[in-house]
Amino acid sequence: MGTIAVVLNATVVNVAIPPIMVDFGLNQAGAQWISTGFLAAMTAAMLASARVIERLGQRGTFATTLSVFLVACVIAAASPNAAVLIAARVIQGATAGIIQPLALVVIFQSFDDAERGRALGLYGMGVVLAPALGPTVGGFLIDWLSWRAVFLPSIPFCLLGLAGGWRVLPKHRSDQREPFDWIGFGLLCMALVLLLTGLTELSAYATLRGSLVTAIGIGFGIAFVIRLVTSPHPLIRLAVFAYPRFVLASGIAALYGAGLYASTYLVPLLAQSVQRFSPSTTGLVMMPAGLTLLAIFPIGGRLADRFAAHWLNIVGCSGFALGTLGLALTDSSTPFWLLAMLVACGRMALGIMMPALNIGGLRGLPTDLTQQGSSVISFSRQLGGTLGVNLLALLLEIRAAHYLGGEVDLRSLYQGHAPSTHTLTGITRAFHDTFAVFGALFFVGVALAVGMAVLHAREQRTLAAAGCAEETS
16 A cells, blocks of 8 residues: 555656646756656665664654655645645655665565565556556546646555554564665765756756766766775665676666656657647556556566566566557557557566566575665666656657757647647657667667576576586585
8 A cells, every 4th residue: 555655656747747837837857857856766765765664663664654755745736836846746755765665575574485476466566557547547637626636646545554554564673773874875865866957957958067967966976886885884785786687687677667657757748749638538548558457467476486587577678668669650640549558568568577577686685685685676676767767858858859950848739739740740750769769778678687597597507516416426
C-alpha cells in the first residue's frame, strides 16, 4: 500500500502537466521540475534510507515518512503557485525515496530464496502498475474536477499503509548505527540539483549558462565519487561493485528507471500534442498497459524463480526497445488502439524484467551486503529515471526547435488551439527522433544482460569444476 501511494504520485501528475503549464504560465523547462524534482529528491533520499531505518526502526521509518508524504499530497493539491507545488513534490520525492528501499529489505528478510521471485512479483505490481494506471485515473480527475485532484488518489493508500504498517512492521531499532556521511549526501544533492538545473537551462535555450551549470554539477558528481572512496562511512559501500554481475544489473536498473519514468512522461505529451487527445482519453491510452501488468507481474515473479535472471532481462529489454521504436513511427493519424498497444508492449516487457532484475543483482551478493545492494539497485533505477526524463525532454526540445526553425513554446499546443500543419509536422518528427533514441538505448540493456549471461555461465563452469575435483579427491 505504501509503495502504491508513493509510486502512483510519481507519475499520475504527468497527465496534468499540460493544464498546470497553462494555469501557472509555465514553459516546458519549468514544468520539467514538477516531475524531475520528485525523482531527484527520491534518488538522493534512497541512499539515506538505510541510516534512517537504523535509527527509527522499520515501523518508525515507515510511519514517519508516509505521514509526511500524505501531508505533502494535501499541500500539492492546494498549491497557490508553481513554487509551492514544486516544493511539495520535492518533499514527496524525499519521503518516497526512503520508503521504497525499505520494502525490498522487508521482502528479503521475510521470504527465502525460493519464494522471493513470487513476492517481488507482487511487490512489483505496486512499483510499475501504479504509474501505468495513474495517468488513467489522473486524466479522468482532470476532466471531471481539475489538475489539483490528481494528488488525492494517493491519500487512501497512505492511510491503509499506515494502519497495516503499524500492526505488522517490527519496532526494533538497530544497535549498530554507523555515522551518516552528511558531506557525501550534500555533494550528491548538489550534483543532482546542478545537473538537472543545467539540463533545464539547456532546454530553455540558455546554452552557455546551462553548459556551465551542468559542468559544475558533473564536478560535484566526481567529488561525490571521491568521497565514497575516502570516507570511513560512505553512503554506498563500494564493496558491492566488486561483483561484476551486480554492476551489470545496476546498469540495467538505470535503463529500467528511464524506461518506466521517461515513457510515462513522454507518452502523455505525445497523446495531447500530436494526437490531440483529451486528458481522460490520454489516460485511457495507458490503461491497457496497466491491465497487462496486472496479468504479467505474478507470471514474471514465477519465471524469475524458474529461469536465470539474464534471460528475462534480455527478453524485457528487447521487448521495450521494439515497443518504443514502434512509438517512433506514430503520427496524428495513428489510431487509439495501436498507440495503446505499443505502450502496453513496453510495459509488459518491464513487468517481465522487474523481479528478475532485483534477484539477478542481489543473489550474488553476500548476506551482509544485501541491504546495501538493495539501496544501490533502487538508487540506480531512480537515477536512471531522473536523468532519463530530463535528457529525453531536452532532446525533444532540441529536435522540435530544429524542425520548426527556432525556439519552441510547447505550452501553446495544450491551450486548445489547433496547430498549423507545419507545427504539427515538426512536433511529430521531434517525437519520432526522441523515441528512436529511447528505443536504441535499450539495446544497450540487451548487451548488459548478455554480459550477465556470460558471467553466469562462467560461474557455473567454475562450480562444476570444483564439484568434480571434490568428487575425485
